[in-house]
Amino acid sequence: MTGIVTFLTKGSRPFWLALLVITWALSTWSFPLYKALGARWIIKFPKKYELSLDTWISNAMTWLVEDAHFILFTFRDLTRFIAAMIEIPYRIMRSLLIDGFSLGQGQQAIEIAPSISWIAIIGAMAALAFYAKNRALAWLAGLCFAYLAVFGQWESAMVTLASVLIAVPIGVGGGLALGILSYRHPWFERLLRPLLDLMQTVPVFAYLVPILFLFGFGPVSALVATVIYAMPPMVRVATVALHSVPEEIIEAGRMVGSKPRQLMWKVLVPTALPSLMVGVNQVIMLSLNMVIIASMIGAGGLGYDVLTSLRRLDIGGGIEAGLAIVVMAIALDRVSQAFAIRRVRPRPDPSKPLYLRYPLLSFVMALTVITTLLGLWIPAFRLYPEALTITTGSIWSTIMEWINVTFFDTLEAIKTFFLTYLLLPVKRFFTGIPWAWGIIVMGLISARLGGWKLGLMAALMTLFIAANGLWAKAMITVYLVSVSVLIASAIGIPLGVWAGQNARANTVIGTLIDTLQTLPSFVYLIPVVMLFRVGDFSAMIAVVLYALAPAVRYAAHGIRSIDPELIDAGKAAGCTDRQLLVRIKMPLAAPSLLLGLNQTIMLALSMLVITALVGTRDLGQEVYIALTKANTGQGIIAGLSVAFIAIMADRIVTALARTSQERLGVK
């Protein structure tokens, strides 16, 4: 008995080898085994023991929407009240940016005040960038916003900007509040952590239906979904940032007699501000990631333009609107990052007149008033004149057609090669694994790497997936993710290593990665389908393109953060560049590479749900079907299954990273 226990927990190579061989054998022969023994339960979870959790959840949802009430008002009244509270600032923001203010309804409406001139908005953005950093950033931000006007994306972009400007403060405020609570009460943090994991890993599609039911149809539901998706990093960053405020500073605060509230808002939060800004930046970027999905449920804006362009196969239109999202993301990202590292500057001299004390603010105010007033008479000041917009027109479609006609056969051959030698074998391996062995093996792997608690958790999570009848779809998910992650790492890590060693490569690769991450995947999904047809291969390409970023970033970071003394030591010992890389840099960067792997897996999983739009038969499809059929229970169960796979992968890779860090003695 002890022998087995030691073998399972201590033995190294034999353990992994045995596990692999057994899994492989079972996967290959599970079907003959079922035929020979007449035991169908081997390959399929018995129907009669399947949980009907999805029906319960759907029923609970119906009850919540239709019957639940707190004596004076119903649950729905409560959510509708919240919806109205969000809608008011949203409407004001939209009126300010694009719609203009008006009184009355529909045709009886009278405009009482115009929206801000486009010139003033570009000016304000540039001024903000100048305030945050310098002239170069001001140019960048100004040009990014000018792109929106020149390419005729202004109106949609302002609708998107309005929702970002509402979602971000709610996400940041809520995140900070939860972060403060977590900082003050460790029990709250313990309670919140699994919830945050779920918020980050359950695909958005899974909870869109209940949100629509509760918050009504329209932009508010899209805002709520965006906040749920974008808030978790803020909570995490806030908790960590508050914890890492030096004890001396807190002591100093206490010595001058601060009350807890004063300590928090006058000492802790200001000290942690640079770190908190990192969280703000994350919230902004994630909100922009949600633009496409939000537009599916009524947010309108740029996401809607991308969707409708691609539905009529107007690839150029899709790319232009998609790039509009990218430039907006770049402008907002760079400016918010600049705020994160901005040095505190001396307060202006109070003896000067107001407009000299705040020259930038005065400039923006003056610009706004003048251009907006001019806009009342000259339409060109209010909206960028349509005659001056430019478009790439059909150039993109023509290029696409040329590639399609010229290279299709070559691409087809490459695709067939990958399908035959990589995708299909891996698919057969994963889909063959009997569910019962799957539970055992997940338990064993996790227990071996992270202790018995993790093992038990993994086994239970796997059981949950199997018991809800989702085993086959889950295995297809695992297969697609593992193949995509493999290829993303094979491309991403060398790129990252190169970027880590060469500053010029870093600039080029960095820009490429930023674009790939913020460009809505739908933009490249449709061309990919044109070249590779509907199927797993197209899905894989889309996932690889999206999940490449962390593999590159973490590899570059890992290489850059190696202690230079170690490299010098290697050089002194006479290592060639190649030896330096293979023997010193790569092993030392291993923990960083593993963290990158972790993130790659997370992004691949989140992307899988989008690839259901091309037609994969995995959990992503299950979630998507549930969405289109408005089946709350089915969506949440499939969403939870995706989340569980993500959580298991995260814990296992984190455990691996920890052991490799300990082995190397680095932090």
Added chain:
Amino acid sequence: MTKLTILSAALLTAVSATTALAEVESLDPIKLTTHDWTGQIITTTIMGEVLKKAGYNVEYVQADYIAQFAGLKTGDLHVAMEIWETTGREAMDDATNSGNVVNMGSTGMDAVEEWWYPAYMEKVCPGLPDWKALNDCAAEFATPETAPMGRYLGGPVTWGGFDDERVEALEMDFEVVHAGTDAALFAELESAYQREAPIVLWIYSPHWATAKYDGKFVQFPPYSAECYSDPSVGMNPDAAYDCGKPTGPIWKVAWTGVADKWPGAADAIKAFDIDNDAMGTLVGRVDLDGESIDAVVADWMANNEANWSSWIK
């Protein structure tokens, strides 16, 4: 000073406009849903513009095709202009049975959904559009993943359509591959059409594709309700679905409260009528020629005044 004059002038026009349109029952906006395909948005915009001419206020709300029924039942949303017999029947029946949603009659358009092939395939596969001829040259439609079977690109699984069952019942040598969205469906068609490569896929009409691409629907044994429900009917005595897909009207539905709150609007919605050809042309102008929906609708309104003004009488 000038600004003040403009404002008061605007106020004056607004006041006079209000008096002119005072006969409508309620000024609350009527919420019409829009989905993600152009034809539906055009239908809805025409309806909305006509209602505006009658003095009603309208608001377009973007909502999912199936999910919208939840909103229609509670009165969050008011009118849905296109519910296809072929894809929306179940959800529509479910909603009308609740008593909170009513069918406002047909839009005058007929939905067609069937297997479709580009005209150049007739050279490779003589005998088309007959389905037996299609089956005889199934190998022409094979791809490395499906060989030796032919590849048929079906709609998203959520569309239903019973293609897997049809292939089984008619013993066709085809494998059904489901696209995830209709954007993916038409992306593949565009790609194949550019290369004149073999393809057979699910197409629906009214849609711009039938205007842009030259091709035909495959002719299956004609649909009957019994064919779907009774295995013994049709050429395969042991299987249902051994026939083509049903065609049927595209319906309009509304929240029950519409007739109480805006009776005049309800009558106009019931009277709405347009045919496949007219709609096909409008959709083509938007999706193929790149005109804006508003411009196309405004043009239609100008040319068909006699038609739509009878709806709001």
